[in-house]
Amino acid sequence: EVQLVESGGGLVQPGGSLRLSCAAAGFTFSRYEMHWVRQTPRKGLEWVSYIGTSGRDIYYADSVKGRFTISRDNATNSLYLQMNSLGAEDTAVYYCARDIDFLLGVFDIWGQGTTVTVSS
Amino acid sequence: DIQMTQSPSTLSASVGDRVTITCRANQSISSWLAWYQQKLGKAPKLLIYDASSLDSGVPSRFSGSGSGTEFTLTISSLQPDDFATYYCQHYNSHMFTFGPGTKLDIK
Numbered sequence: 001e002v003q004l005v006e007s008g009g010g011l012v013q014p015g016g017s018l019r020l021s022c023a024a025a026g027f028t029f030s031r032y033e034m035h036w037v038r039q040t041p042r043k044g045l046e047w048v049s050y051i052g053t054s055g056r057d058i059y060y061a062d063s064v065k066g067r068f069t070i071s072r073d074n075a076t077n078s079l080y081l082q083m084n085s086l087g088a089e090d091t092a093v094y095y096c097a098r099d100i101d102f103l104l105g106v107f108d109i110w111g112q113g114t115t116v117t118v119s120s
Numbered sequence: 121d122i123q124m125t126q127s128p129s130t131l132s133a134s135v136g137d138r139v140t141i142t143c144r145a146n147q148s149i150s151s152w153l154a155w156y157q158q159k160l161g162k163a164p165k166l167l168i169y170d171a172s173s174l175d176s177g178v179p180s181r182f183s184g185s186g187s188g189t190e191f192t193l194t195i196s197s198l199q200p201d202d203f204a205t206y207y208c209q210h211y212n213s214h215m216f217t218f219g220p221g222t223k224l225d226i227k
Binding site: 035044045046047050059095100103104105106107108110111112113 | 152154156162163164165166169170175207209211212213214215216217218219220221
């Protein structure tokens with residue numbers, strides 16, 4: 001079964017750090033571009049970051065640029081998001097999502113999400 | 121920046137109804153538009169890409185149309201499983217923007 005499973009969410013204090021992981025299964029992970037997308041009740045769905053198949057091509061939303069780092073390990077079928085200098089505005093459900101293999105930016109497989117809460 | 125809007129924000133309908141949701145972009149986005157369905161507590165699910173192409177396994181009662189700045193998602197005959205929130209999303213050149221969503225609930 002094709003699936004993505006996120007982990008690593010939790011409660012963190014403002015200014016703190018957190019590392020999210022996403023385990024991929026059921027498909028050849030190294031062949032797919034990947035993304036992180038987050039969702040809040042106030043702002044809705046917001047694309048966060050993109051990483052190409054080899055990990056060389058990387059893009060971030062302006063709202064997280066300089067604070068978040070996306071990476072991947074194709075040997076272990078894993079995607080990561082290192083989040084630093086967290087603020088209340090980063091509180092959200094974070095999803096990893098697979099890019100459909102013939103269009104950039106269409107998300108055909110999503111994980112179940114992991115919740116990040118930034119609060120003192 | 122490209123901004124996406126959706127209307128209505130909430131739509132009440134009955135099983136069997138034909139419903140249409142509209143998505144607008146503040147500038148032309150050609151056909152670079154996807155639609156997703158999200159149920160409470162679940163991840164979004166891709167329905168349509170390139171404005172009108174159904175993803176694999178999506179029922180044919182779903183259809184999409186439009187280009188440029190105005191797009192529509194139509195459900196031809198609502199089924200109980202279709203009551204959810206629907207999002208449009210623009211994609212192009214590493215800029216990916218979602219609309220605010222349309223909640224479809226039971227009348």
